[in-house]
Amino acid sequence: MASSHGTPPVFNNKVIAWIDYRLPIFSYIEKEYHTFPTPRNFNYFWNFGAIATVMLVLMIATGVVLATNYTPNVLMAFDSVERIDRDVPSGWLIRDLHMNGASFFFIAVYVHIFRGMYYGSYKAPRELLWILGVVIFLLMMATAFMGYVLPWGQMSFWGATVITNLFSAIPLVGQSVVEWLWGGFAVANPTLNRFYALHYLLPFIIVAVVALHVVALHVHGSNNPTGIDPKGPQDTVPFHPYYTMKDGFGVVVFLLVFAGFAFFAPDYMGHPDNYIPADPLVTPAHIVPEWYFLPFYAILRAIPDKLGGVLAMFGAIAVLFVLPWLDTSRVRSATFRPIYKWFMLVLVVDVVVLGLCGANPPEGFWVPLSQVATVYYFFHFLILLPVLGKIERPLPLPPSIADAVLKKKVG
Numbered sequence: 001m002a003s004s005h006g007t008p009p010v011f012n013n014k015v016i017a018w019i020d021y022r023l024p025i026f027s028y029i030e031k032e033y034h035t036f037p038t039p040r041n042f043n044y045f046w047n048f049g050a051i052a053t054v055m056l057v058l059m060i061a062t063g064v065v066l067a068t069n070y071t072p073n074v075l076m077a078f079d080s081v082e083r084i085d086r087d088v089p090s091g092w093l094i095r096d097l098h099m100n101g102a103s104f105f106f107i108a109v110y111v112h113i114f115r116g117m118y119y120g121s122y123k124a125p126r127e128l129l130w131i132l133g134v135v136i137f138l139l140m141m142a143t144a145f146m147g148y149v150l151p152w153g154q155m156s157f158w159g160a161t162v163i164t165n166l167f168s169a170i171p172l173v174g175q176s177v178v179e180w181l182w183g184g185f186a187v188a189n190p191t192l193n194r195f196y197a198l199h200y201l202l203p204f205i206i207v208a209v210v211a212l213h214v215v216a217l218h219v220h221g222s223n224n225p226t227g228i229d230p231k232g233p234q235d236t237v238p239f240h241p242y243y244t245m246k247d248g249f250g251v252v253v254f255l256l257v258f259a260g261f262a263f264f265a266p267d268y269m270g271h272p273d274n275y276i277p278a279d280p281l282v283t284p285a286h287i288v289p290e291w292y293f294l295p296f297y298a299i300l301r302a303i304p305d306k307l308g309g310v311l312a313m314f315g316a317i318a319v320l321f322v323l324p325w326l327d328t329s330r331v332r333s334a335t336f337r338p339i340y341k342w343f344m345l346v347l348v349v350d351v352v353v354l355g356l357c358g359a360n361p362p363e364g365f366w367v368p369l370s371q372v373a374t375v376y377y378f379f380h381f382l383i384l385l386p387v388l389g390k391i392e393r394p395l396p397l398p399p400s401i402a403d404a405v406l407k408k409k410v411g
Helices: 015-021 025-033 044-069 077-085 090-120 128-150 154-169 176-181 191-220 239-264 291-303 306-321 338-358 368-393 401-410
Strands: 038-039 236-238
Touching: 015 025, 025 077, 025 239, 038 239, 044 090, 044 191, 044 239, 077 090, 090 128, 090 239, 090 291, 090 338, 128 154, 128 191, 128 291, 128 306, 154 191, 154 306, 154 401, 176 191, 236 239, 291 306, 291 338, 291 368, 306 368
Parallel strands: none
Antiparallel strands: 038 236
């Protein structure tokens, strides 16, 4: 095969050439994943898009196997999970990969989001790319929540009860929405069946939105650490082999860490109460969701009013949708924004503090701390970003990506 960017590829294999002439899928792969011009200065933060994709494939593959052995019935769900662990050949491995895979999927996505925020990947002309990413994040959260309910342990049952009850705060129609979600007047068998069906369906919707995300990415290309668009071939390299190799290395390192948890600490990120069968008559001392929900859970509990807490929790995600228009700075990358980059680190600390608040009972010191952290979270997006973009004096931008790379090497 011989090809160069901008000219149709020529395939030496006659079968591939015959198929491609009628369905140009190989030409598309060649153009978008081989010769596609990619900024030459990516750092390892750019690996996490590929890592997240690998984790999505892993979650779907293991999920399909688990679905063939799971029984979505409140009388048999817990036992069917135990049977997968004990009796199904390699069932323990499939479940541990799936269970820990959810956490590592979120780790990859959270790093991916941080990278996008730090380097301004949400700014024009990539606003729709960012919005699609936030949609993926929302779908992931919905899928993960429903999956957490399926083992039908104590934390599964009470987590489902608490979270679905939040919708009762909606004026006028709240209780009707909750009963519609439950399929009755309490979390029971219809609820489990609905969550099982949706948990199986939503990953394939995520795949569809990821496909749109990738298509949108390839319209204007990736952002880069300088936030400067490529000005010529000197600023780019072909995606393959340079970034396929770099992404491959990052994926292997990430999977090694993931395998360490899956094999040696499979229950580290779980909760002990979820190994107790669900009992509607016994409430756990402290109901907590999975760790990746904790910052939003803390925001929910920080507001004394139930409706206010629900609005704040969903508002914490909603601000991400309008982030491209909240940030008024003309400079994308925080590398050249001397004040903003420190506030980004403060935001990371703030989200970690919110997570700690969500993991602890809402009493004593944790209540005012969660309220302060919640105030800063919204202050950062709704006040700081619009104002700071107007008053901050950014550092001089390099003339091009190539100049920035060469200057860094010389320095």
